[in-house]
Amino acid sequence: MTPNSLFYLLIAIIVIVFLIDSLLDILNARHYNNTIPEELEDVYPDDEYQKSIDYKKANFNFKLVSSTVSLVIMLLFFFLDGFALIDNLARSISNNSILVGLIFFGIIMIGSDIMSTPAAYYKIFVIEEKFGFNKTTVKTFFIDKIKSLIMMMIVGGGLLAIIIWFYELTGRTFWVYAWVLVSLFTLMMNMFYAKLIVPIFNKQTPLEPGELRDTIEAYSKKVGFQLKDVFVIDGSKRSTKANAYFSGIGNEKRITLYDTLIKDLSKEEIVAVLAHEVGHYKKRHVIFNLLLSVGLTGLTLWFLSLFIANPLLSEALGITVPSFHIGLIAFGILYSPISEVTGLIMNVVSRIFEYQADNYAKKTYDGEALINSLKKLSKNNLSNLTPHPAMVYIHYSHPTLLQRIKKLRE
Template sequence: MTSYALFYLLIAIVIIVFLIDSLLDILNARHYNNQIPEELLDVYPQDEYQKSIAYKKVNFKFKLISSSISLVIMLLFFFLNGFAWVDNIARNISDNTIIIGLLFFGIIIIGSDILSTPITYYKIFVIEEKFGFNKTTIKTFFIDKIKSIIMTIVVGGSILALIIWFYEITGHFFWVYTWVLVSVFSLAMNMFYAKLIVPIFNKQTPLESGELRDTIEAYSKKVGFQLKDIYIIDGSKRSTKANAYFSGFGSEKRITLYDTLIKDLNKEEITAVLAHEVGHYKRKHVIANLFLSIILTGLTLWFLSLFIKNPLLSEALGVETPSFHIGLIAFGILYSPISEITGLIMNIVSRTFEYQADNYAKETYDEEAMINSLKKLSKNNLSNLTPHPAMVFIHYSHPTLLQRIKNLRNKSVT
């Protein structure tokens, strides 16, 4: 294959991925007005349901426009030799390969962030504001941006520098060292994310003594779940949407509940949500997800090692001097179809795990409390009750509300 042919192959991949995603969004949009299944008729009052449809339509149009803009910018970058231009800037500043790579990705990431900021701002302060979700202030929005950039520079820059260094000193076998590095980092994030990262953006406080805590502790004792503490996170600082999640394992495991969840659900429903999260731990989903992630990372890095030294990757992007950072960009695009497939597999696994966690909540606590919590969360988040099956199959990490209710009531799930 020539560099010219590879250039157009990369463009074709970018366009095809865009078209497939857009087609799925269009198919999904055509289901917005579908008849609500009988099991879900009590989720929304009629006025709220119309509001949810309006919310979905606005987000559909917004995504279509914003993704089209991103596609145009990406194609312009290709045809105007943008990668070569950024590479030249980096090489004019330093002749150290690690610094060149860091500067290259730094310029790309910061430039992308600047271009995407107006889009993100509109999403939060216009769309989310209009439908009553946004609680973020402009000050919080930009402080979050600054914190994210600093974390990207410190954490992302350090990892990238080590990867390039591995490549420089070990050649083809750099992928093994990188795999170990990324695996250790993933393990650390799973263990200490709630302690190290979350406090940078949110305040976490232990759940106060009272009826809710007593109910949760009684349930935890019943199922033999050693829970050091239950934390409440100030999710209402940014949004009215509610959530809960499990993190860590061993002595570092913890369950975190959003303060919006505490507000929206009663104590039985909150305990059912917690039972679902405990189910993920009891069924070892956290460890399984971590293991699968590490395996997929190793597979990706191995593929990368096979192609990264090929000068065609750099030539296809208009860069005369082959380099790790340019090869990484080209490989990332070439690998995207495989990434879509592995993402699909991970979503299938994730949906299976969600069913299992729901079943655990049903078996150890209360089926109706779990169903009521799911309905309330769907209503308060203006969730889509009638998504297209193809969208669910490809992109949903969780089963639909209807599928989860049917599963909980031992009905056939389609």
């Protein structure tokens, strides 16, 4: 294969992935006005259902335009030798290969963030605002972006620097050391994410003593779930949408409830949601997902080690001096079809786990309370009740509301 043919292969992959995603979105949009299944007729009043359709259409149109603009910018960047320009700029600043790689990705990251900011701003302050979801202030929006950039530079830059150092030190076997590093980092994030990362963006407070806390503690004791604490996160700081999640492993496990969830749901419905989260822990889904993530990371790094030293990757992007950072860009695009397949597999596994957690909540607490909570959350989030089956199969990490209700009532 010549550098020129590889260049056009990269372009073809980018365009094909875009076309497939767009086709799925279009198919999904054609289902917006479908008749609501009988089991879901009580989710929306008529006026609210029309509002949910309008919300879905607004997001569909926005995504179609923004993704098309992103594709055009990316293609222009390829055809105008943008990677070569940034690589030359990075090499004019330093001769150290690790610093060159960090500068290269730093410029791309900051440039990408600047270009994506108008779209993100429109999504939050126009679409989300119009439909009553947005609680984010302009100040919080930009502070969040600055915090995210700083974190990416420190954490992402640190990991990248060590991986490049491994590559220069060990050659093609670098992937083993990089795998160990990334696996340890993934484990640490699973254990301490709620303590280290969440407080940077949100305030977490223990659930206040009262009837809800007493009921949660009684349920936890009944099912033998050693709960260190239940935390409430100030999700209303940014949105009216509600959620709950389980995090941590071992002695660091905790359940976090959004303050909007506590506001919107009854005590029984909240405990049913919590029972679902406990089900994930009891069924060892957290451990399985961690092992699966580590395994896929190892597979990706191994594939990377087979291609990274090939100068063809750099030459395809118009760069004569081969380097790890340029090879990583080209490999990332070449690997994207495989990552789509692995992502699909992970979504299939995730949907199975959701059914299992639902069933656990039904057996140990109250299936109808869980159904009521899912209906309320769908209504309050203006969720799509009639998605296209192809969209569900490829992109949904959770079964649809209808599928969950049918399974719970079996």
